[in-house]
Amino acid sequence: MAGKTRVVKRGKASYFMSILGVTLVLFLLGVIGWLVINTRTLGQHFKEEVEVNxxxxxxxxxxxxxxxxxxxASKSYIKEYVFTTKEMAKAKYLADGNESWEGILTENPLPQSIDFKLKSEFLTADTLKNIRLDLEKQTxxxxxxxxxxxVGGLDSKIKIVNWVLLGVSLLLLLAAIVLIDNTIRLAMFSNRFTIKTMQMVGATRWFIAKPLDLRAILNGAISGGIAIIAVLLIIRSAKRMLPELEAIQDNTQLGLLFASMMLLGILITLVSTHTSVLKYLKKKLDDLY
Known part of the structure; x- marks a missing residue:
């Protein structure tokens, strides 16, 4: 009875450590993924704030x-536009802190204008040059x-930041897979004698692996859920410090990130657990010591 209690406690401890390890790795991946999403969205936001007069x-x-x-307005590159009258131009001029010309000039010298912002995919130096050439041909x-x-520097800087973050994300993903795999294998190491004993009394591979695989799926889901909650708390804290983040948040991409975290946690945990079970089933009893 005492031996069984020690096995249960050891098993629970190994499961706890595997869940903790996977959660920490998924959390780090989630934060980096959120930064990547925000960098892209922030770049698009800055692009779409550039105004053409x-x-x-x-x-x-x-x-x-x-x-x-x-x-x-009929052009495909238009995101939004406004027709600025001479009176509107004057009001904007004065709102910017400039001095009034009243008493010096009798007429409003500011021209009418059509001010518009482009969709982010059209905001490149070459595209804007072509747009300017087309519009300047109008009578x-x-x-x-x-x-x-x-415009010339924004696009290149955004691309550099995106590539750097993408490279970091890929390296971190590779490291995460290795770390999670090692964590699960260490957790399964404490169950090696239980696995071998079940095989020796005639249990099939599927019978032995099934409960461990189901437990792996549950542990992966728990790790993913905890990591997602932790990332959400980080996002909430970041929004409190920078309220502007609320305006650029892409809920669709954020949802895909969370789904990927959950799927990755379950998939890697399941694959590592199953391969560990098969490894111990193939070994001889003496090799387990």
């Missing part, structure tokens, strides 16, 4: 300005402006 000739008939707005357009230096 199309300045119009003055005076301009309402029908002509309407036709030009409709022309620009009522005097000038097309956008932050060229920002």
């Amino acid at each position: 199309v300045y119009l000739r003055d005076p301009l008939a309402p029908a002509d300005s309407t036709a030009l707005v409709q022309y620009i 009522y357009v005097t000038e097309v402006k956008y932050p060229e230096l920002l």
